Amino acid sequence: MPDIRVKAASFICALSAICLFLWLIISAKIALIIFAIGLLTYLFNHIVWLHKLHLWFKSPVLKEIPEGSGAWEDVFTSLLQYERNNLANQAQLSSALERFNLTANTIPDGLVILSPSNEIEWCTPHAENQLGLNISTDKNLPIVNLIRDSQFIAYLYNENYCEPFKLKSWQNPEVIFEVQLIPFESKQKLLICRDMTQLEKVDLMRRDFIANVSHELRTPLTVVGGFLETLTDMEGAVPDNLKSYFAMMQEQTGRMRRIIEDLLTLSTIESNSEAPDDIEIDMTSLLKTLQKDALGLSQGLKKAKHKVQLDADPSLYLVGAQDELHSAFSNLVSNAVRYTPTGGEILISWNLMNEQPVFAVRDSGIGIEQQHIDRLTERFYRVDRGRSRETGGTGLGLSIVKHILIRHQAKLEISSEIGIGSTFSVVFPKARVAHKQDVKT
Ligand code: ADP
Numbered sequence: 001m002p003d004i005r006v007k008a009a010s011f012i013c014a015l016s017a018i019c020l021f022l023w024l025i026i027s028a029k030i031a032l033i034i035f036a037i038g039l040l041t042y043l044f045n046h047i048v049w050l051h052k053l054h055l056w057f058k059s060p061v062l063k064e065i066p067e068g069s070g071a072w073e074d075v076f077t078s079l080l081q082y083e084r085n086n087l088a089n090q091a092q093l094s095s096a097l098e099r100f101n102l103t104a105n106t107i108p109d110g111l112v113i114l115s116p117s118n119e120i121e122w123c124t125p126h127a128e129n130q131l132g133l134n135i136s137t138d139k140n141l142p143i144v145n146l147i148r149d150s151q152f153i154a155y156l157y158n159e160n161y162c163e164p165f166k167l168k169s170w171q172n173p174e175v176i177f178e179v180q181l182i183p184f185e186s187k188q189k190l191l192i193c194r195d196m197t198q199l200e201k202v203d204l205m206r207r208d209f210i211a212n213v214s215h216e217l218r219t220p221l222t223v224v225g226g227f228l229e230t231l232t233d234m235e236g237a238v239p240d241n242l243k244s245y246f247a248m249m250q251e252q253t254g255r256m257r258r259i260i261e262d263l264l265t266l267s268t269i270e271s272n273s274e275a276p277d278d279i280e281i282d283m284t285s286l287l288k289t290l291q292k293d294a295l296g297l298s299q300g301l302k303k304a305k306h307k308v309q310l311d312a313d314p315s316l317y318l319v320g321a322q323d324e325l326h327s328a329f330s331n332l333v334s335n336a337v338r339y340t341p342t343g344g345e346i347l348i349s350w351n352l353m354n355e356q357p358v359f360a361v362r363d364s365g366i367g368i369e370q371q372h373i374d375r376l377t378e379r380f381y382r383v384d385r386g387r388s389r390e391t392g393g394t395g396l397g398l399s400i401v402k403h404i405l406i407r408h409q410a411k412l413e414i415s416s417e418i419g420i421g422s423t424f425s426v427v428f429p430k431a432r433v434a435h436k437q438d439v440k441t
Pocket of ligand 1: 363365388397
């Protein structure tokens with residue numbers, strides 16, 4: 001098909017040829033008049049089609065595209081083709097969207113898409129049921145206006161979404177959801193909400209079972225331990241050849257008692273879903289206590305002696321539950337003492353790093369091989385069982401630390417090198433920095 005420029009040029013050439021012929025056989029005047037009339041008709045024709053095109057654009061219905069003539073036939077044919085492609089693309093897009101919606105609706109978890117400023121952009125019907133949302137009225141509203149749980153709000157603003165968050169349904173407090181936020185694209189977030197009620201019930205039964213067993217074992221163990229101690233202390237009660245057995249029995253009952261105490265601590269922390277009672281903790285004085293305890297422990301062990309140093313920013317306070325955090329930090333410090341040979345160095349530090357408050361314990365101890373690091377916080381996971389037992393370990397210390405840190409939205413980072421030493425760092429969210437004062441050291 002000749003293009004529009006060829007068509008226009010052919011018309012002008014044909015008109016010029018006719019007028020030239022008329023000039024030759026009739027007169028120049030008549031030829032010019034006919035040329036002018038020809039051009040005017042041509043122009044008028046264009047104006048008419050342009051007007052029709054303009055009218056069509058006002059209500060662009062595919063079926064009503066004018067057919068056009070001459071060069072305009074090509075214009076309208078191209079427009080028709082373009083519109084048809086457009087409609088086909090739109091149909092494809094809406095069917096893809098419909099399929100996506102159908103698929104998303106079959107996922108048993110609730111899905112919500114949040115804008116960079118945490119407004120609801122889209123959600124599935126399951127999310128509407130679980131979180132009590134209504135997309136037709138709640139679209140573009142901030143999610144914190146609709147889910148008012150203070151811990152959820154802290155989780156959302158902390159921007160540390162490695163671990164999921166447990167949320168009680170406000171419609172039915174017995175229903176527990178696990179909420180996980182996944183950032184994507186330019187700071188948008190996908191919120192996944194999973195009903196964990198059944199799993200939580202099973203977990204509760206497990207926790208209750210462990211707590212009950214530990215509780216039941218505590219009394220008989222105390223009695224056995226007490227009698228062993230009394231017998232050992234009684235002059236002549238234990239024959240000399242049996243004394244070593246009695247010492248072993250005492251050691252093992254002591255170990256069992258420590259395990260039971262740790263199991264009870266763990267189940268208390270795990271079953272306590274309430275937010276910790278936060279206060280502003282004076283970390284400098286807490287670090288001094290930790291140093292004193294570490295030196296005490298170091299001297300208590302056979303021959304072991306360590307250098308324990310502090311590096312704390314005195315103006316930096318931490319918002320958290322003092323007793324829980326003290327227990328977590330002291331677990332890390334006691335591990336550093338127990339896994340660092342005589343003469344080793346331990347540094348306990350408390351500083352801001354990348355604007356986040358970090359508590360760290362660095363030791364020059366035996367170190368940990370890379371493949372064990374991810375598993376250290378599992379219950380009863382030990383790299384070297386013998387050494388753990390020898391130094392009075394229960395294998396539960398780091399599990400307790402992990403649970404306490406989860407309650408404070410903090411994370412444990414471990415770096416270690418065999419024979420060089422390990423660093424256990426607790427990174428707290430910025431929101432847990434209390435205040436900076438001009439404190440003199
Ligand atoms: P345990 O009571 O056995 O010390 P933890 O849960 O406190 O139990 O620690 C788990 C394991 O991690 C330990 O058994 C030990 O192998 C390893 N570990 C912890 N802290 C250190 C450290 N500072 N240096 C070397 N290994 C460590």
